[in-house]
Amino acid sequence: MRDLFSIDRKFEPIAMPDADVSLLHGLEMPMPYENMLRKLIEDIKWRQEAVRIYGKVMQQPRLIAWYGDAGKKYDYSGISLTPLPWLDILREIKRRVEDCTDARFNSVFLNLYRDHNDSMGFHSDDERELGLEPTIASVTFGATRTFVMKHKKRDDLASFKIPLEAGSVLLMKGGTQRFWKHGILKQTKPCGPRVNLTFRTIFDR
DSSP states (O other): OOOGGGSOOOOEEEOOTTOEEEEEOOOOOSSOHHHHHHHHHHHSOOBOOEEEETTEEEEOSSEEEEEESTTOOEEETTEEEOOBOOOHHHHHHHHHHHHHHOOOOSEEEEEEEOSTTOOEEEEOOOOGGGOSSOOEEEEEEESOEEEEEEESSOTTSOOEEEEEOTTOEEEEETTHHHHEEEEEOOOSSOOOOEEEEEEEOOOOO
């Protein structure tokens, strides 16, 4: 009997200059999406970090976690993260993401947006340990939030707004991080929690 995950699903390319971005809807999971969300919220060791923005130190407006292979540290915005060991649920999500992307990942960065007030500022995932053209697969569970992308150099290009619903996988490859930045804005309309997992490959320095 075929596993449900073996049903063919295709990524839909998003036409953007200087980027390789595509979206898959409805990645098969071992349990309903709402159960996946609940388990991730309960099982992950969430933390809130302080960051310096325009000279001011403030708490990040979301919770984060870093899991991965031993030794795959990740540094960004003055924060140094040592990976926690893989949990079974993270390994299972990773396996399914790798199967549909033909990529291999050794770490995952998780964000918990508790409600509509939580957000992520504009940035690029272009740290040295990610390599020159990183492949990043972003998986969503919970409330739909809008992923906004802005070109770094071309003011003539409008922002791309991509609603990411539960079960979606956003795949970013090639020069995307070099030319584009992305973020999740606060919104006025109340919403429930959202967990986002971004699978990455950390290279030795």
